[in-house]
Amino acid sequence: GAGVSQSPSNKVTEKGKDVELRCDPISGHTALYWYRQRLGQGLEFLIYFQGNSAPDKSGLPSDRFSAERTGESVSTLTIQRTQQEDSAVYLCASSSGQAQETQYFGPGTRLLVL
Amino acid sequence: AQSVAQPEDQVNVAEGNPLTVKCTYSVSGNPYLFWYVQYPNRGLQFLLKYITGDNLVKGSYGFEAEFNKSQTSFHLKKPSALVSDSALYFCAVRDIQRGYQLIWGAGTKLIIKP
Numbered sequence: 001g002a003g004v005s006q007s008p009s010n011k012v013t014e015k016g017k018d019v020e021l022r023c024d025p026i027s028g029h030t031a032l033y034w035y036r037q038r039l040g041q042g043l044e045f046l047i048y049f050q051g052n053s054a055p056d057k058s059g060l061p062s063d064r065f066s067a068e069r070t071g072e073s074v075s076t077l078t079i080q081r082t083q084q085e086d087s088a089v090y091l092c093a094s095s096s097g098q099a100q101e102t103q104y105f106g107p108g109t110r111l112l113v114l
Numbered sequence: 115a116q117s118v119a120q121p122e123d124q125v126n127v128a129e130g131n132p133l134t135v136k137c138t139y140s141v142s143g144n145p146y147l148f149w150y151v152q153y154p155n156r157g158l159q160f161l162l163k164y165i166t167g168d169n170l171v172k173g174s175y176g177f178e179a180e181f182n183k184s185q186t187s188f189h190l191k192k193p194s195a196l197v198s199d200s201a202l203y204f205c206a207v208r209d210i211q212r213g214y215q216l217i218w219g220a221g222t223k224l225i226i227k228p
């Protein structure tokens with residue numbers, strides 16, 4: 001596609017439920033990033049995928065968070081046993097993988113945990 | 115430690131006046147510097163970046179930024195502000211010695227008043 005897409009755009013869930021967020025990167029982009037943005041705050045790095053290398057999971061806030069990526073395409077971010085503090089916008093970005101290259105962002109998934 | 119500072123939470127400018135959004139950084143090596151804009155309920159859009167070469171970088175929507183190595187700054191500027199420039203602006207830096215990860219500023223809310 002022309003840009004990064006994410007689904008769903010909005011998700012409301014109850015505390016304790018699991019949620020799965022999806023990201024479709026720009027075709028050909030080998031690098032994929034997940035970020036969390038709490039209301040009125042900056043971006044918090046969660047996880048990074050680059051090609052077939054082991055992902056960098058150093059930003060995941062707890063073991064309730066996990067992410068997968070199939071090859072160089074779709075990625076899913078899963079949050080198990082959601083908590084109210086998980087409420088945020090989850091942003092996905094992709095890039096060509098070169099250090100100087102720009103990250104292009106999707107529109108985000110707005111998650112609300114009740 | 116690698117860091118990015120956007121010292122102003124909010125900047126108010128009258129339409130037609132020049133605007134500046136400040137960014138300073140701290141990295142151990144040579145930086146790659148980026149500016150992104152976020153409109154309400156939207157993802158981040160790339161504005162411009164500095165990789166190497168000319169210290170004055172021109173980007174989208176009439177914005178430009180000047181890389182100042184001695185002051186470790188990368189301030190975003192525009193000669194004449196538009197009401198439609200009102201948004202949240204993020205500065206980010208990549209330390210090329212540390213690879214791929216972007217370090218993000220907390221963001222500056224720019225308000226352009228008619």
